[in-house]
Amino acid sequence: xxxxxxxxxxxxxxxxxxxxxxxxxxxxxxxxxxxxxxxxxxxxxxxxxxxxxxxxxxxxxxxxxxxxxxxxxxxxxxxxxxxxxxxxxxxxxxxxxxxxxxxxxxxxxxxxxxxxxxxxxxxxxxxxxxxxxxxxxxxxxxxxxxxxxxxxxxxxxxxxxxxxxxxxxxxxxxxxxxxxxxxxxxxxxxxxxxxxxxxxxxxxxxxxxxxxxxxxxxxxxxxxxxxxxxxxxxxxxxxxxxxxxxxxxxxxxxxxxxxxxxxxxxxxxxxxxxxxxxxxxxxxxxxxxxxxxxxxxxxxxxxxxxxxxxxxxxxxxxxxxxxxxxxxxxxxxxxxxxxxxxxxxxxxxxxxxxxxxxxxxxxxxxxxxxxxxxxxxxxxxxxxxxxxxxxxxxxxxxxxxxxxxxxxxxxxxxxxxxxxxxxxxxxxxxx
Amino acid sequence: xxxxxxxxxxxxxxxxxxxxxxxxxxxxxxxxxxxxxxxxxxxxxxxxxxxxxxxxxxxxxxxxxxxxxxxxxxxxxxxxxxxxxxxxxxxxxxxxxxxxxxxxxxxxxxxxxxxxxxxxxxxxxxxxxxxxxxxxxxxxxxxxxxxxxxxxxxxxxxxxxxxxxxxxxxxxxxxxxxxxxxxxxxxxxxxxxxxxxxxxxxxxxxxxxxxxxxxxxxxxxxxxxxxxxxxxxxxxxxxxxxxxxxxxxxxxxxxxxxxxxxxxxxxxxxxxxxx
Numbered sequence: 001x002x003x004x005x006x007x008x009x010x011x012x013x014x015x016x017x018x019x020x021x022x023x024x025x026x027x028x029x030x031x032x033x034x035x036x037x038x039x040x041x042x043x044x045x046x047x048x049x050x051x052x053x054x055x056x057x058x059x060x061x062x063x064x065x066x067x068x069x070x071x072x073x074x075x076x077x078x079x080x081x082x083x084x085x086x087x088x089x090x091x092x093x094x095x096x097x098x099x100x101x102x103x104x105x106x107x108x109x110x111x112x113x114x115x116x117x118x119x120x121x122x123x124x125x126x127x128x129x130x131x132x133x134x135x136x137x138x139x140x141x142x143x144x145x146x147x148x149x150x151x152x153x154x155x156x157x158x159x160x161x162x163x164x165x166x167x168x169x170x171x172x173x174x175x176x177x178x179x180x181x182x183x184x185x186x187x188x189x190x191x192x193x194x195x196x197x198x199x200x201x202x203x204x205x206x207x208x209x210x211x212x213x214x215x216x217x218x219x220x221x222x223x224x225x226x227x228x229x230x231x232x233x234x235x236x237x238x239x240x241x242x243x244x245x246x247x248x249x250x251x252x253x254x255x256x257x258x259x260x261x262x263x264x265x266x267x268x269x270x271x272x273x274x275x276x277x278x279x280x281x282x283x284x285x286x287x288x289x290x291x292x293x294x295x296x297x298x299x300x301x302x303x304x305x306x307x308x309x310x311x312x313x314x315x316x317x318x319x320x321x322x323x324x325x326x327x328x329x330x331x332x333x334x335x336x337x338x339x340x341x342x343x344x345x346x347x348x349x350x351x352x353x354x355x356x357x358x359x360x361x362x363x364x365x366x367x368x369x370x371x372x373x374x375x376x377x378x379x380x381x382x383x384x385x386x387x388x389x390x391x392x393x394x395x396x397x398x399x400x401x402x403x404x405x406x407x408x409x410x411x412x413x414x415x416x417x418x419x420x421x422x423x424x425x426x427x428x429x430x431x
Numbered sequence: 432x433x434x435x436x437x438x439x440x441x442x443x444x445x446x447x448x449x450x451x452x453x454x455x456x457x458x459x460x461x462x463x464x465x466x467x468x469x470x471x472x473x474x475x476x477x478x479x480x481x482x483x484x485x486x487x488x489x490x491x492x493x494x495x496x497x498x499x500x501x502x503x504x505x506x507x508x509x510x511x512x513x514x515x516x517x518x519x520x521x522x523x524x525x526x527x528x529x530x531x532x533x534x535x536x537x538x539x540x541x542x543x544x545x546x547x548x549x550x551x552x553x554x555x556x557x558x559x560x561x562x563x564x565x566x567x568x569x570x571x572x573x574x575x576x577x578x579x580x581x582x583x584x585x586x587x588x589x590x591x592x593x594x595x596x597x598x599x600x601x602x603x604x605x606x607x608x609x610x611x612x613x614x615x616x617x618x619x620x621x622x623x624x625x626x627x628x629x630x631x632x633x634x635x636x637x638x639x640x641x642x643x644x645x646x647x648x649x650x651x652x653x654x655x656x657x658x659x660x661x662x663x664x665x666x667x668x669x670x671x672x673x674x675x676x677x678x679x680x681x682x683x684x685x686x687x688x689x690x691x692x693x694x695x696x697x698x699x700x701x702x703x704x705x706x
Contacts, residue, residue: 011536044561254462393556403547
């Protein structure tokens, strides 16, 4: 019993962290993907407001034209509240007269109401006074901000709009986020979706191939070199992995920019000055794959090197005694031993390449155009950083959701794949 | 292996592939202290003005380098400390303590270890805003520590797994509680693991870029990676000398740690870890 208490005590801080920063975000990604959350809707909630600039888009909805006309036309309403205010400022008589003749009537424009005020038996003569008086009867909801749906509906009732349209209008006026499946239909419609998907596939396949082949090459070749030389090369190839990404990509930027290394050397042979990373999409892809490939090959080299070291040297000596040459040794002894490390590297890197965008963001930022925009970067650009300034969290979450699903599915697959039983050896102290 | 005839073709191929990297490293150092004229590769005179960011602000509106360095250090060290602390206990519980649901916790750990956390950043962004931790160092520290945790627990569990059971058996036989056995007998055995995890999570925090970029974009919470990125983005003249000097300054701790712990780092990373 005590052991259990200790176990949970030891585990709970980690579990709390996992809950807040893994489980909750996974759930919320699903939730957000079904909303239209963005910078303009905010994340907490919203108010009810229809602005004049929105009237055009209101016509595209199913609200009936009469209601829209009323909404626009409901400029001025002779109401008791307005009359009371009028009585206070311009005298009971004027208010009384107006009540008798016009109570409940609406005027589309202020001009119309002003004409009425001028033609009263007891008219308001001063133009400025007439304006002020007319303003007392403003009843439009356009441009007004209501904190709750009830307030907004009450205002709609006053304008005399057909109650059938109230629901639609309230929905339209809501400035906060709402539930929707529009993100997914949008993803299905947009041609860029396919493009990002194929970009991602291309990027993952090419980088992964490079990582593994080159990582293997580095591991095997340094294995055959004398110690000092091997260590030098290992050090050169270990650095990309350990250097901060911002600095590592900066070095590549310098290497490829308009007056950087490649451009200078190419200039000696009369090549025109150009940015060797962003000139065409071919350049950009080459750069992106090499930048990520070098880092990945770095990891591959380390992993494969330690796997080669684990091969019993007696096997290698025996093969040499039997007259195997270098190539045969690699082909028949080393490579067969590399099966698990290669499998591990493939599965592990597939996931991390699918979802990471750090190096691409720093190197090309998806450019030129959108040619190196991969799925994960598109999610980032949509939700967290775009030039329009309106960050679409909902749509971005829909992008991310695809990756989250792939991530969970592949992780579970790997769990089945790799030897899970081995980890499960039972604790031996039973109390 | 034994007889090594004709290694020079191999060396040649390796050298050719390594040339771009070596050139980059070389000019990273050269350009930070002496900018060659653009269009030439021969370094000019020694010029320390690239390091001016150390004694003056590069431009107004930017925090001083010391403020940024302090932020980075605080971020990286607190994260490393938190990760190590939580992993030490959680790793022991998973490795040695019998409890209900242990297989599920272990399975969950492996899934989390493989799961690409970066996909969660949009949700985390909104969670931090709702919690009021957006654009604070505390916010990114918590997030970074939590995201590093599966890796840390994994590493620590690996170290605990290698500790012989006999040590604990003996302790329990002598009447010590499990807690005391852990603290006095097992902990000394996994000290190398603690050190390795501290170093790796410190390096990881020091290099982290995307989390501060997204979750702490303000200038008062800038860390060296976002500071350097901002300087690069805002500069229209492509002053690579300045960028490289900042880069040198930024990577000093990384290089120092690398030079001291090269062997151990390669071993740990060779154990199949994140990246």
